[in-house]
Amino acid sequence: MTKQLDLLDIQGHVLRAYGRFHYPLARYIFLNIKDESIGRDFVGAISKKVTTAVEWGNGPGQVEQPPWTVNIALTYQGLKQLGIPRSSLIGFSPEFVSGMKERKDILGDDGPSSPEHWDPIWRENRETREKDVHIFIALNAQFSKDSDLLGESYDWLLGVIKEHQKGVAVLGGHRGDDGALLDYQDAKIVMENGLPTAKEHFGYTDGISDPVFEGVPYDADRINGRGKQMEDGSWAPLATGEFLLGHIDEAKEYPPAPNPILLSRNGTYMVYRKLHENVATFESYLDEHGKKFPGGKELLAAKFVGRWRDNGAPLTTAPDADSKAEFDKKFKEAEDKNDKKAIDDLLSNFTYDNDMSGGKCPFSAHIRRINPRASLEMIEGDKPGSLKMNPNAFDTPGALSNRRRLLRRGLPYGEVKDRSKDNGNHGIIIMMVNADINRQFEFVQQQWINYGNDFRAGNDKEIILGNHSANDKFSSKAVIQVDPDSDETPYILSKIPRFVETRGGDYFFIPSMTALRMIAQGVIDPT
């Protein structure tokens, strides 16, 4: 059923990736609550300025786009500290209650990603009450030549914190440049030659193909490739309940949520992770194998992710240099006309139906593992090394992936000053929004990124994000498949190093505006 969501009740960053809306700068601040009542008062003060998901513009029901945005989220410990009653607290999911650090074995945060290497703020989180992360405030700012909008937003926040300093305190311990420890985590888009890009530090265009679900008016024309694939080849938006509590989900029920309903409805869960990128390791591994890989370095780089680095062209549409050139032509045309819909179509509207054997986009490529679309409805093909779709084997083609989708928010952080070193301050802050952390984020992380059985790849991990081991006994490999009808031979990436390391994070609850006000007033009561 399509019903427009109550946009004024939902926090803005849930429905929008601010980076896409001209907010290239962000600052994330985390606080500890020392006094329950003052803490609630603080939440109340913040909530007056929180940015909702309301449409921006000059029309009726619309609001002028703000120069900077404010959003707030809470951990389990934070909810407890704000005085949410126990009978509400037990309704939150067990993984949210444990927090992300305790789930490290499920998430594969081992070796260099294990909590002992995390930024101090995250290392000390969940160890003593005084250092627990309770509140997360996200500030996003537009870029202005004339004023420091991010600085303005931060000053405003510091003012509110000062007014409540007897009850809340900023938690420091975010690693910045050159070993500095800061009171906040900054994030910003990567600039290239003085121009803003949508890239991250390995050089890939990021933030493409965010899922689209029912009820969001500014997504209504972006369904192809982003929603769920139907039998007749069309696309439909996903059920709202996959991403927002209090709405029907793909399993035709309301997702499990805490009581009372007003506490959870229009709220959701969010996973915050700071991921350091080992730029030097990436460059040298790509160089080493790029020399040997037939097709060259850039094609190999594309095979890691499933998209070409420069403009994000999907390999299923542009599997080789020739088709890439054709794609580039169409892409440039669309860019010149500023035809956003055409651009989106080129980037997101594809299926794996014609690539069931992985000859175009490998089975261990990033985007295929994160969102296999309908490709899991596979059985052995007629030729050795081939797989084919088994139509109608499943209730819907995307049955195994529709409930594993994630909204991705966040931005890269830091800058690469020296591409020959790993230890600079550079990576991405990723925030994943989903209605069920265990079924969505944790599942994808554990079963599809750090493991490969669903892709017939045994223990082979996803190339970019996998927690590849430095231990030779468990060294990682990935097979770059080829077209079974060709004469080519698959290329095997061996001894894959860990490109990305976890440096911290936790699980958060993003309340609706209603819930936020009620939490601030202290009136949550599930009786």
Add this chain to the structure above:
Amino acid sequence: MSNIAGKAYAMNVISPLRPYLTWVNKLIFWYAAKKPSNLTGLITLSLIHYARWVIIDRDKFPHLDPKQPKEDLSYNYMLFFSNFNGSWDQYVDSFTFAIPGGLDLLWKWTVRYPKSVALTPFHNYIQYNQIETIHYYNAYPLAASNDVKSAKSVKSALIKFQQDTQNASDDDFMKSYNALLRGLQHDLGDMHPTPIVSMSAYQVQKRQKWHKKNDLQLGGK
């Protein structure tokens, strides 16, 4: 207790069946077995090593001794045993997402089966009627069902390759080898100890290791 042995999970479910409907259930199973295309969804999921359903009529519980009291039941019972890969959640979810109709066809004759959609009542039903395995043995804990199947392809391909290239030229050998790899490009996944599917099972393992270590230190076995 352990429902897990390496990459396999042992699920046992027992459900009561109305005696006057049991024949329908048996007929449906017979039909499913006769036309394997009925099980295409199950085959495509590819997560199961072996699974079986056993319907026990209420008067057919094994009776071995006059001293053993005879069972006096109102219902027949359907036992379900599955050996599958992945976590409990992934398994149950994949059925309810991918083949809800098939599931319903096999279970809807049992008492108070809630249908496979929506998810939560179905999860509750399975949990309610599940019995824990005490001892579970897996001949290849490091291998998922996909691994066993792909291993079979690797073995036969290697043997055939050796035969076919006995007298080939070096160039042809290379060409055939490339074709061999191409043909096995989905069968070469590594096999390492499983991902951890459950914190509880993991903690049991850790505790058992502690007991073992301390038994030895305390002069135990």
Add this chain to the structure above:
Amino acid sequence: MASNISGNAYALTILSPIKNGLQDETAYADIVRNRLQEWNAENNSPMALTPDTYLCRFFVLDDVYTETLPGANAWDTVVDWLPFVPNFLRRWAWPKEDHLKSRYLVFSSNFYCGPEGTIDAYLRAMWVAIGDRIKEIWGYCYGFEDVNDADQFIAYMKKCQLTATLFFVGSTDDPLNEQLKALYLKQEFAKFAIDNQGLDKTALRNNFQAFFDRVQPANLSAPTWAAGKYRLED
């Protein structure tokens, strides 16, 4: 109709009633469960010694369950077709409370039975390999007092056997040593493919021959994976 056999694989389902007695203030059934639990602490399962066992499990069936959650089937609410349901009918429609009079040892095994499709050879081998362990677990069951050799064990098990209504084989129905050898070869060949990537045709050919001689694909007894192998270094 129903069959325990699918290709060359067999589904053996055993329900052995446990005597209703006690020893050291512990019920026999609980002793059995405890002993099974202790099997988990051993280095490898005793069942690893029973040839051709793919996967098998043991548990103690204490009782059946009474369904109280709501159902969504026509039969669960068939009484509702009547506009007015008298009390006796309303109560009759409630799920019945069933109880088992004995507790059962349940043994469910999936194994290779070959084209003959019988369980005799399997059970005989099991008795020969782990007869003492069998007595440990089955010793408290009705009718097991007379089991002293393989033949008697087979006869006993046939009395406890149930027929599968549907047996689904999602994997292969090859002999276990075939499966284990294949898994070994898969692991080794993946390593070979990496080590020999990009080599010239002569080196490749020589290396492949050496590889083939080392792993001996046709030799099922060695080198291969051991049954129940949990770790890579073993």
